Amino acid sequence: MGEGLVRFENVGLRYGLGPEVLRDLSFQIEPFSFQFLTGPSGAGKTSLLRLLFLSLRPTRGLISVFSQDIATLSKDSLATLRRRIGIVFQEFRLLDHLTTYENVALPFRVMGKDEASYRGEVVELLHWVGLGHRMGALPPVLSGGEKQRAAIARAVISRPQLLLADEPTGNVDPNLAHRLLRLFIELNKSGTTVLIATHDINLMDQYDARRLVLHEGRIHVYD
Amino acid sequence: MTPGVSCCTRAGYMCTIEASMTDYRTDQDQNITTQQAMTGLPTLTESSIVPKRSIAGRALVAVIAIMSFLASLTTGAVLLVRSAAIDWQSDVAREITIQVRPTPGGDLEAEVARAVEIARAFPGIGEIRPYSKEESARLLEPWLGGGLALDELPVPRMIVVKLASSDGIDLAPLRKILTERVTGASLDDHHAWIERMRAMARTTILGGVGLLILMLAATVLSVIFATRGAMAANRPIIEVLHFIGAKNGFIANQFQRHFLVLGLEGGMIGGGLAMLLFSAANIAAGMSVGTAGGDQLAALFGAFALGIGGYVAIIVQIALIAVVTASSSRWTVDRTLEAVG
Numbered sequence: 001m002g003e004g005l006v007r008f009e010n011v012g013l014r015y016g017l018g019p020e021v022l023r024d025l026s027f028q029i030e031p032f033s034f035q036f037l038t039g040p041s042g043a044g045k046t047s048l049l050r051l052l053f054l055s056l057r058p059t060r061g062l063i064s065v066f067s068q069d070i071a072t073l074s075k076d077s078l079a080t081l082r083r084r085i086g087i088v089f090q091e092f093r094l095l096d097h098l099t100t101y102e103n104v105a106l107p108f109r110v111m112g113k114d115e116a117s118y119r120g121e122v123v124e125l126l127h128w129v130g131l132g133h134r135m136g137a138l139p140p141v142l143s144g145g146e147k148q149r150a151a152i153a154r155a156v157i158s159r160p161q162l163l164l165a166d167e168p169t170g171n172v173d174p175n176l177a178h179r180l181l182r183l184f185i186e187l188n189k190s191g192t193t194v195l196i197a198t199h200d201i202n203l204m205d206q207y208d209a210r211r212l213v214l215h216e217g218r219i220h221v222y223d
Numbered sequence: 224m225t226p227g228v229s230c231c232t233r234a235g236y237m238c239t240i241e242a243s244m245t246d247y248r249t250d251q252d253q254n255i256t257t258q259q260a261m262t263g264l265p266t267l268t269e270s271s272i273v274p275k276r277s278i279a280g281r282a283l284v285a286v287i288a289i290m291s292f293l294a295s296l297t298t299g300a301v302l303l304v305r306s307a308a309i310d311w312q313s314d315v316a317r318e319i320t321i322q323v324r325p326t327p328g329g330d331l332e333a334e335v336a337r338a339v340e341i342a343r344a345f346p347g348i349g350e351i352r353p354y355s356k357e358e359s360a361r362l363l364e365p366w367l368g369g370g371l372a373l374d375e376l377p378v379p380r381m382i383v384v385k386l387a388s389s390d391g392i393d394l395a396p397l398r399k400i401l402t403e404r405v406t407g408a409s410l411d412d413h414h415a416w417i418e419r420m421r422a423m424a425r426t427t428i429l430g431g432v433g434l435l436i437l438m439l440a441a442t443v444l445s446v447i448f449a450t451r452g453a454m455a456a457n458r459p460i461i462e463v464l465h466f467i468g469a470k471n472g473f474i475a476n477q478f479q480r481h482f483l484v485l486g487l488e489g490g491m492i493g494g495g496l497a498m499l500l501f502s503a504a505n506i507a508a509g510m511s512v513g514t515a516g517g518d519q520l521a522a523l524f525g526a527f528a529l530g531i532g533g534y535v536a537i538i539v540q541i542a543l544i545a546v547v548t549a550s551s552s553r554w555t556v557d558r559t560l561e562a563v564g
Contacts (some may be wrong), residue, residue, distance in 0.1 A: 053466065055563060076470050083468030093463050097274040109272070110469035154467070 004028035004064075005162060005193050006052065011061035013047055021047050023217040025061070029162070029195060034188040036204045037197040039214030045197045048214060049166050052195070053087050054078045066161070083111065086155035086192075090167035092147040094139040100150050101126060101135040107158040122157060129153050145176045152180070156187060163187060165196045169203055181206055273460065273481040279453035280485055283548075286449040287489025288496075290442040291544055295497030295537045297438040301431030302533045308424030316417050319394065321382040324407035335380050338405045342384050345400075347392040350385040379407070439540075443547050450482060450551035454559075461559045471560050478552045486548030490541035498537055501529045 006029040013022040022044045029035065039045055050056040051063060054070055063070050065081060073081065094103045104126060108118040126132050129149040139147055148168065155163060165184065169177035181196075181203060188194045195212075198204065204211065211222040274280070321338050325331045339353050354362065359378055386392060394412050401408040457478065464474045505528050529537075 055466065076472075079465075079468050079470040081468075082466070085468075087466050093459065093466075095272075095460055095463060097277075098270055098272075102270055106272075106463075107467045110464060110467060110473055112473075 005031045005033075005066065007062070007064040008051075009062040009064075011051065011058045011063055013044075013051065013056065014059050020059075021217055022051070022058075022214075025219050027212060027219055027221050029193060031161070031193055032188070032191055033210065034185065034194045034207075035196075035210040035212055037195055037212045037214065038199055038204065040199070043214040044217050045199075045214055046166065048219075049164060049197055052162075053085050053164055054082050083107065083158060084161050086158070086160035086163040088148075088151050088155045088163070088165040088168045090170040092139070092151040092171075094142075094147060094150055094154070096139050099136050099138060100131055100142065100146075103139065103150055104153045104157055106154060111158070118157075125153050125157055144171050145173075148172055148176070148180065152183065156192070160192065162193045162195070165194070167198055167200075168196060169198065169200055174202070177203055178206060271481065272464070272477050273457065275481075277453070277456060279456045283449045283453040283482075284485055284489040284492070287446055287486055287544060287548065288492040290445050291490045291493025291541060292497050293493075294435075294438050294442045294540055294544075295494045296500070297435050298536050298540060299497060299501050299529055299533055301428075301435050302529060302536065304431050305424075305428045306530070308420075308427050312417065312420045312424050315413055315420055317386045317388075318413065319384045319386065320411045320413070321384060321401060322379045322409050322411065323382070323405060324379040324409075325377050326407045329406050331380060334405050334407060335382065338382055338401060338408050341400055341404060342382065342397065345397045347387050348384055349387040351382060352384075353382040354380060356380075442544060446486070446544055446547050447551045450548050451555050453482075453485075454478070454552055454555040458559055461556060462563050465560060465563050471557070474560065475553050475556045478556050479549045482552035483545055483549035486545030487541070489548075490544040494537045494541040498529075498534060501533070505529070 008025045008027050011022060011025040012020050014020045025048070037045055037048065047056070051058060052065075054065065057063075057071065066084060068077075068081065070078065070081075094100075095106070098106070101122060105115070105118060105122045108122070109115075123132070123135065126135050129152065131146060131149055131153070134142060134146060134150075139150070142150065148171065152165075152168070155165075163184070168184070169180055172180065177200070184194050184196060185207060196203075213220045213222065321342060323331065323334050323338055326334075335353055339351055342348055342351055359380055362381075363378065394410060398410040401410055461474055461478075464477075465471075
C-alpha cells in the first residue's frame, strides 16, 4: 500500500464512553483523486469528515495526513496542516459581520499575510465565481447559491491540496448543484484532491468517481 | 489585462474555476477586469475578525460600566472614611487638657497662669489656650443658662494644650510637675477617648475593606459571567477560524484584544463617572463650608477629597476589570477550542 495523501489504518472513534461510531476504517485517499463519501444519516459521515479535517483525533488506529501521523502533532502543527485542507460546509459558515471579500480573504488573514499581498488574488477569484459585484455585500443579503460560491471561494483561495465538502449541494437547487459539481470536478482536474460527502444519489450519478460508503460505522470502498 | 490572461498566470487554478463558473458571472463581472476591480471599486478595508458592535458586546460594556461604578464608589467611600477616621484620631491624640479646680482660699487665676507657664516650658508643646472665666461660662451656658455667676460655683478652668507633633510625648513628667506646683491641677491626655476612637476607626476601616472585597468579588464574577455570555455568541467565529487553520494563539489573541477594549471601555465609563461624582462632591463640600450641614459633613468625612491615591486606586481598578474581562474571554476561547478539537 502506497503512502497516499490521507491514510487510515484500523481507525476507531467513540465519543466519551459511548459505543464506537466508526470502526476499523482502513482506506487511502490518493493525490489528485476524486471521491464521494456517502451513507445513510447517522452512519458517521460527519465524524469521518471531522477526522479528515483534523478536528478530532481517533480513539484508536492511525491517521496519516500529508505523510504525517496526526497523533504525534501539536495543536499548532495541526493548524498548519489544516491550512492545506479546504473545507466547504453545507450551512456555508460565513461570518455575517464580514463582507464577502473579507470572508474569502480570511484564510490569508489567519496566516498573518499582508492584505496587499493577497488582495488581487481574492478579487480575481470572486470575479471568477461570479461574485465580483457582491464583494462588499454581507452574507445575510446573499442568496443561497451566492453564499455557497463564497464558501467554496474561501475553501480554495489558499489553493489547498485536499478539498473536503460536507453536503455542498444540500441547500441549493438541482441546477446549481450540477454546476457546483462541475466546479469541484474542474478543481480536481487542476490538481486538487476532492472528497464530497453527500447522500444525494443524483449528484453521484452525474459523475463516475470512487465512492466511500459508510454503513453502521464501517466503510466500503467502491473504486 | 484580460481575465483570461491573468487567470492563466496563476498556475491554472483560476482558469479552472473560470471554466466552470462562466455561467455564474453577471454582466457586471464580465465587464470588469481584475485591474479595474482592484482600482475602481471602493476601498475594501478589513473589518475586525471579532464583531465590534454586537448586542452581547454592548450589554457586556453596560454590565462592566455599572459594576465599575459601584466598585469605584465603594473604593472611594472606604478611602474617605479611612482618611476621616485617621484625622479624627490624630486630632484627638494631638490635644491634652489641663484642668485647674478652684480651692478654698486659692487664687484660681494665678494657678491657671502658673499652669500655662509650666506647660509652655515643657518640650514638645505647641499651642496653649487657657479658657477665661467668660469663656468657661459660655461653655456651661447650654446646661446652666445665661448670666451665670461663676464665682459662686466651684467650676474648674480648662487649658487646652496642642502638642507640637502627633508622635506622642511622655506626659508623666508634666503631670508630676503640675500636680506638685499647681494647686488643684490635673492633666487629661484623652487616653480613654483615643482608645475608643482607635477601635472605632479600626472597625470602620476593616468594615470598609470587607465591603470593598465583597464588591470587587461581585464585580469580577459578574464580569466573568457577562464575558462568557458575550463569548457564547462568538462560538461560530471561533469554529470557523479553527477550521480554516488559525492557530489557537491567533484566535485567543483576537478575542482577548477585543474584550480588553470592551473591559476598558466599560471600566472607564463606570470608573470615570465615579471619579466625576467624587470631584463634584469635593467642590460641593468646598462651597458649603460655613453652613451647619456642610460643617457637620466636613467633620465626618473631611472635604470629600479622594486625593491622588484615591484616583489612582480607581484607575488601577479599571485596569484590573479590563484584565479580568480579557482573561475570561481567553479562558472561554480555550475551552471552546478544546471542544471543537
